[in-house]
Amino acid sequence: MARVLLVADEKQSRYGDALRAVGHEVTAVASVQQALEALARQPYDTVVTDLLLPGGDGMDVLHHTQERYPGIEVVLLSGQDKPVAPEVLQHAVHRALATRELQRENAALRRHVSLLETGQRICTTLDREQLADTARTAFQGLGLAREVVLFERDVSGRARLLAQNPSGEKREDPRLAFLAPHLEGAREVRELECVPGPWPRALVVPALNGEELLGHAALLYPGAPPEGITEATDFLARCMALALRNLGRISEVEDLAYLDDLTHLFNTRYLHLVLDRELKEAQQTHGVFSLLFLDLDYFKTVNDTHGHLMGSQLLVEMGRLLKGCVRDHDVVVRYGGDEYVVLLRHTDPAGAHKVAERIRRTVEQHRFLACEGYSLALSTCIGVASFPEHALEKATLLDLADRAMYRGKRGSRNVVFMAEKDLEATPPARYSQRTGS
Template sequence: MKKARILVVDDDEFFRVLCSDILTSAGYEVVVASCGAEAVNIVESESLDVVITDLVMPDMSGLDVLQRTKQNNALVDVIVITGFGSIETAIEALKSGAVDYIRKPFNGAEILHTVSACLEKKKLLEENFDMKQSLRLYEITRVIISTLDINKFYHVAIEALLQTVEADAGISIMYASDNKTLDIMAVKHLNAEVAAQLVEYLKSKHEAELRALNTVMIVPLSDFSEEMRRVLGLTQTMLVVPIMKAGHPAGFLALLSGSRIFGQRDSVNASFIAEHVSQAYDVALQYTEAKETAFIDSLTNLYNSKYLDIVLEKEMKRADRHMMPLTVLFIDIDDFKQINDRNDHLVGSKVLVEFGKVMLKFVREVDTVIRYGGDEYVVILVDAEHEVSMKVAERIREGIEHTRFLAEDGMDIRITASIGVATYPTHSRDRAELLRIADKAMYHAKEESKNIVYLAPVPGPAKLPQQ
């Protein structure tokens, strides 16, 4: 068990030595100071548990030593000794933060009892603080672990760290898919431009350390360039926490502090949070993958019909917010049954896969291609009025018509498709009705001649009944 470290301050050598001998014989580690100035120097440079100081000294009073001790570390307890001073001075010391007082002349039993009681109280308070801190950390980690949405995760993670470690600002940054670029995922109490400069600085100056980081890293202000010091202003230090995946950092949480310097307790608490953040990140990724798999067609690897309502509702809301249209293409392969009849179902399945790939060539990344079922597909074109969408649909139709399907298998299968077109909000503002109109337009194309694009009739102004 670690010995308590006690500083004894008294200008009277007899009482200083007597007090030191009593405490040393009881197993305490004792440091002595013969004046207030010497005591303050020890308080500010060394680790202490208790300070025992005389109240009346020539250069600096015991009240001054008490004040300077509490300013440096409020957790260090101070016991004052009064002999020549009045009891009122001792009471003033208690009001200023002293835990107890002893009157000269004192005996060994009295001073040991006072010190023992002080340390026992300190221990109970620390245990209580640790218990409260543990409960608080537990509640914080529960929030992290329960966050399954990967986009919310980055915000929850940095907020959790800010709740655990006292800091002024924080950012979540993750390696992009190229495993080189660091993307900012969430920012708290920090200007976006400053956050970008900070990430760039970390990337350029601490690349090797970040790549190998598997524990909390504290970056002192002295490590920052003059330019970054100017940008960050009053920042004193930075704490970097790795988000681990498969033994390697997938990203980082970084905290900045201008009012204090991060210490050992901060590192311990941050490490605890880091472990749970990494676990939560892995769970959120698995959940995201599982969720996406539920909306992915197992044959073509395109989105499936379950995803259609979700994405269409989302895009319709976005269209409303930005006051822009979107168009639905309903596509059906012409005479697909004949492909299965002439070949086999394996060939038919391969055609469906390649058909999806052909369509993807003619749409943008922001657009969505869905296998609706069987040989039917739906394409959602965002920010596209029906005139533009007709041109896109025609390019898809031509691309399908001119593709030699399964050429890599030595086959030459030729197919065509019929496409129906309906636009939001021109044709309808209702999701189900918009799909029905596009579907009906596709069947009209089939009935007319197949291998064509058909735009659903655009509603005109209502006609007044004739008199």
């Protein structure tokens, strides 16, 4: 039934027999000191102690047990000379054990409620940074970990850092390089040893949404992971996977909102978003960036001669051509009609002019719609404006790049112009109907 520590002197045999008669395993001691030593050696479900004892009294045993072993119930017997009846003692121990079990159930219920509430917060988080912080804190608290490193899978299936404990160090963390190779395709909970840093043991938990592996949680410990955390960590990992899946779907929808239907380049909505971010970063870091504003010369004749279907195909081809002329982290935007804007990150005016010339020459030498049997020769005018040399505001930068491009349209075309003060404004008709000319 239960493990009982009986602390009594003359009544030890009588009380021990009464408790053993109902199936309890009884360890009997006769003094306070012996009781403290017995409690330190092994766990008990309850303590039954007489009030009057050699070397102290039952209150000493009660206080010690409550302070050191709060999960153990104590039955304190009367200090009267008359022994307690066996059935009364049995009932008192039964009630103490029932109280202990109820407290355990309540504690378990509180843990489950806390786990469910935490999981709900993780599942319903639609902000990546907030998800990282919420999930990391939850794994660290409920998994009893010293530190937590969270990973998500990128589009290629590789592990990518999602969150780790805050650190003032800016050097590369060797733990990430150690952990990442062990996560490739790992779908089972596993323990790792020899992790670099102060916590050499790791418990790696996969974040699965059904059969889809979306990430991992690496819980770091000084030794073997504690027992009894499997249920909590597995549940939290599944909640993290669901949140990552939701974020992925939102990202897919956002991507559609920021893509041009025809060319699948970014659209003007995304241009304004990324320009706001680039301006903020450049202002904080004293950085530079440049804008190229360009359109195709005499594009209208393509539509008039070969039809709008071929014209649309040419615009798609032009988009591919532009992306081949810039770096992966630069941003190519279809602005409207046959007009494009290119954001060149960390690029000063001289660098931007070189890129613009490369684009101009590439367009000039390219033969459009060759696969369709037309092999058309076209050219482009490009205007260049840079932050902070030409302007400090988004609208002014775009306007100056547009004006520089329009200056080329009024001249020889097939040319690159740098932004200057007092350039002629782009005619209003080009704002209302940007279809090329």
